[in-house]
Amino acid sequence: MIDYKVGEDMIDPIVLKGFRDSLPNEEIPKRRIMRTLEDQFQNYGFVPIDTPALEYTQVLLGKGGGETDKQIFHFQDNGGREVAMRFDLTVPFARFLALHLAELPLPFKRYHMDKVWRGEKPQKGRFREFIQCDFDIVGVDNAQADFEILSLMDASFKKLGIEKYTFLVAHRGLFNFYLEKLGVKEESVEILRTVDKIKKIGEEEVLKLLTEITHSEEKAQSIIAYITPEEKDSFLTRLDKLVALCGAECESSLRLRKIYALLEATGIAKHFTLDPSITRGLDYYTGIVYETILDELPQIGSVCSGGRYNNLASLYTKELLPGVGSSIGLDRLLAALTELNSPILANSSSVDFIIYYKEEETAKAMQYAKRMREANINTIVYLDPNKKMKAQYEYATKNNIKFALTFNDTCLSVKNLETRETVEYSSIEEVITQCNK
Template sequence: MSELIQPRILKGFRDALPAEETTRVLLVEKLTASFRSFGFVPIDTPALEYSEILLRKSDGETEKQVFRFTDNGGRDVALRFDLTVPFARFVAAHKDELYFPFKRYHIAKVWRGEKPQAGRYREFFQCDFDIVGSDSEAVDFEILSLMKASLSAIGVEKITIKVSHRGIFNRFLSLRGLSDKSEDILRTVDKLAKIGPDETASLLAEIAGKDTAADILTYIQGAGNRPEDFEATLSLMEKMAGGPAEDTERMRKIRSLMEAVGIESSFVLDPSITRGLDYYTGIVYETFLNDLPEIGSVCSGGRYDNLAALYAKDRISGVGSSIGLDRLIAALEKLGQTSGQAGFTEAVIFNTESTDMAAAQKAAATLRARGIACEVYPDAKKMGAQYAWAEKKAVSWGITLANGSLELKKLATRETETLACPNCAADKILAGR
């Protein structure tokens, strides 16, 4: 026998055991149902693309992290590090086959060779949804509304979605002659929630002088951080940005749509939200769990002016959002809000020396036909082993067939009943759901 190979996996990668994977797929199914209810369709793109496609727009940091290599055909290729760049390439490549406004969701793995740390992996799922091909505030609202609905679909009701508008901030900066410093300012403003107003002010003072720093701080702190302060904060922003314009009117329209649908209490206007140096040009947003805000945003995004500028002449604007699935799952586990479902089996047919396997398989088929997930324990092992196995799989019901009769046992209570046939057992199981 040859030497054994240690069954190790790469640093920063991980297996998903059944319980974790079940949690993930059940969440994804609910999110997916939400996306579909808003008219979104799925697409898929290759995991591997030309490096030229994926990396043209990226900064040095991304380039360092990407899994990039030369394939057997001498091509410079890379594993995708997000789903946005492939989507831009996709829209440019297929614009004549698509219909606009086009709404897509895409839930798939991406890879980044980041330094592994708690909760950070080199392979992880992204869950993106975008609407491209419309400038309307209605689609801005739809994305926000879907963020609320999809999180609600997985049982996450206590959230705060912080919204702002990059265009209003740009007007504010331009009015003060700070447009050329906007990158530094955005980077600093982004830290407000983390480092607090005092330190933010002193950092801003270094960039823009003390008086302007105070001015910026007034702007980004708004007029209150409750949902009902929306208009007050918007008025402040509007005033400081030079008065009403399309951007502030858009925010008012979005707010009135939220009120029409009754979801306004989950949204606050927070001018410190900028999404850093991203390519957003309109509304931007981040989502926090009220019971666990310290883990950061679980769903973020914004409006962009030109998605596929690198690949196509046509301007394709849109608005999109991305759920941080791993972070969200970690948070739900911390909050005890995952289903904890270990599997799908509802009933097991136990196997004793006297079990007639044909009758057992027939009974299992009958239960499955009634919509009950069912297994036959294949070997006539000791009952203790069979019970232990059923417990690990969190099976609710056990069935024993012996001498033509059927015993149905509720495994949690060991309560047992003798029934006439598999269909009677199915009735009982369905009634007990």
């Protein structure tokens, strides 16, 4: 049993640097987004999992450590174990897969929405605690699985009430194939990471860096040519040009063609752009990679990113586990949806009705509330009938409640708190019938 210390000296009720509370006006829309996404994931047959917030440090960081150490919360627990708070949902998922492989039906499609923690310096809009939402398909490496992740992304953005969004797609395998042709395969990791920065540091700077890496301005120029498509070209024209640069079709280009054919067959191709400058920094991607831009808010960056990886769990098991997955940063998404006035965030109150009453009418008020709640009308009874009416009405305003119910011996009055109109009813059942119309 934890002891509560009460009545000692005051303690300053402060929150840690880089952390924050979530008040109802933020938490209500956040939970609505999460439920919308969850419904959509289930619609595609994805299932939820959870993993602990704390893991062995070595399990999360691998044998290494170094730079990463400073970015995560790690410590020794009371048993002297080196433990760390998870910094993403991908590494725990890899560990989870290795541990439970025998129990999981493959292909395994999971989603996981929860908090992760990073100790990095807090910046504007970036916090040390944030919610990630990941979804992956593991155990199969084909165009169908790649397509299904993209299709789910498309369906999710539609469900969130976003109309204008673009998925920028590229293929790491195709890029590597090109680099091999160019004779700079050895430097591919460095090249990928440099290319990934082009939107931040500009083409000129990238060209300079690539020249240093490849020891050839010509090669650097031709990498720039690869990653800079003609604006007007369609997805397939761009792909044809990349294949021409490579000198031949390869497995990766054929995979992209298959994926695109499925996007067309299901009528969602218009949201997809081939953008060969997308590489995603992380080493483990091997196939398609993608980012998501909200057309009306390009400055906020990608709200959903990911790609295909050959072997996610290789740190923990010798089983080969190919996968494809995406990650949504929920805080960024919430900020974006708020700015876009998304219809799913409209009507941020979850309460429909407030009932006002006098002390001696308490039983009647509670009976009415019970009936309305049973009829799925979200109802508050104002719990402090001795407060002045002004305070009671202000409470309704602060909570964005639309209707107030008052009553006397002969009738019930429903007041629309926005229009100030009042309608009278003879019974609570009549009020409910009217509400459900």
